[in-house]
Amino acid sequence: MRYRRFGKTNLELSVFSLGTMRCLESVSTFAETLEQAIALGINHIETAKGYGKSEDYLGSSLKNLSIPREKFYLTTKLSPTSDTQQMTRWIDESLSRLKLDYIDCIALHGVNTWDHLAWITSDDGCMKALQQAKQAGKINHIGFSTHGSLDLILATLETNLFEFINLHYYYFFQRHASAVQLAYEKDMGIFIISPSDKGGRLYTPPPTLKNLCEPLTPLELNYRFLLSDRRITTLSIGPTTPKELLEPLQVSNNVSPLTESEKTILERLENHLQTILGKEQCRQCYQCLPCPESINIPEILRLRNLAVGYEMTDFAQYRYRMFENAGHWFAGNKGNRCTECGDCLPRCPENLDIPTLLSDTHQRLNGSSRRRLWE
Structure with missing residues (x-):
């Protein structure tokens, strides 16, 4: 140790x-x-x-x-x-x-x-x-x-x-x-x-x-x-x-x-994510916030990145289902609250179709609600 x-x-x-x-x-x-x-x-x-x-x-x-x-x-x-x-x-x-x-x-x-x-x-x-x-x-x-x-x-x-x-x-x-x-x-x-x-x-x-x-x-x-x-x-x-x-x-x-071998693994992970997600990758700039519907857009799209890019669906579902159920411990509404108002679209440097991605994430990850462990 x-x-x-x-x-x-x-x-x-x-x-x-x-x-x-x-x-x-x-x-x-x-x-x-x-x-x-x-x-x-x-x-x-x-x-x-x-x-x-x-x-x-x-x-x-x-x-x-x-x-x-x-x-x-x-x-x-x-x-x-x-x-x-x-x-x-x-x-x-x-x-x-x-x-x-x-x-x-x-x-x-x-x-x-x-x-x-x-x-x-x-x-x-x-x-x-x-x-x-x-x-x-x-x-x-x-x-x-x-x-x-x-x-x-x-x-x-x-x-x-x-x-x-x-x-x-x-x-x-x-x-x-x-x-x-x-x-x-x-x-x-x-x-x-x-x-x-x-x-x-x-x-x-x-x-x-x-x-x-x-x-x-x-x-x-x-x-x-x-x-x-x-x-x-x-x-x-x-x-x-x-x-x-x-x-x-x-x-x-x-x-x-980090060794050169470890750096190579990290580079491999990043390249794989870019290849799989392509033009749908959220790069976590947070410029889409604030959202009028209090949707935590970057976190939702991060979970989508992980689920689609690395098949980390179990983790992404675990976290996504805490939205609207954990108060200030995991703040923000789920993706289905999007009204397609378009406020976020001109602020996204990647020109992502954010409403569509939010809807897709909700369909992939929503399910029974989760609360914090000791609740």
């Missing part, structure tokens, strides 16, 4: 972190997974108030396993709120559930809207409670996670209130590249969340994608894309059992720059 400095926190974190959102089958399985992670060199554990019984399971497991406090760093996450006293209560409740005297890192969980940012920057919002808790020794470092727009993420970074960021950024989703760079320039720790699942459900890749990535697996390639980037500190793994730790950690020592 390799370790990297987590920005200005100066914590030395393992390049893989144990995410506990999915390890909720039972407290015994949770404890086994935690014990295995520590044994394999993982020293950073991530949980959240909103992850069901995760904090309870983690607190019980840490106590029962008698893991020395110096063996791990822990991040938990609490939702933004405009109520200072509520945030203070939440911090104390998390400490109680985790059975700890202090928490290494607290991230505001889901700075996803401009209202959330306003609550943070107000004189009496949640940041006041976090700073008071830090002064009291209850927490050591403050960061944030986000599923928001790039503009919102950059604005949040520019507040200079945070020491680290939990961010979605992968080979198949590079929209947040400028946020990675800005966070790095501000010496913030960068924690990439859900690279195997939100990064493309790469643990169950389709045959086309597998063939394009050989001799690596798609999962290995995505990990290498991220680990080769020295700006990034750590990647989350979200196992449900101890066994699911093994495959990701096979690359935990390989943090060197």
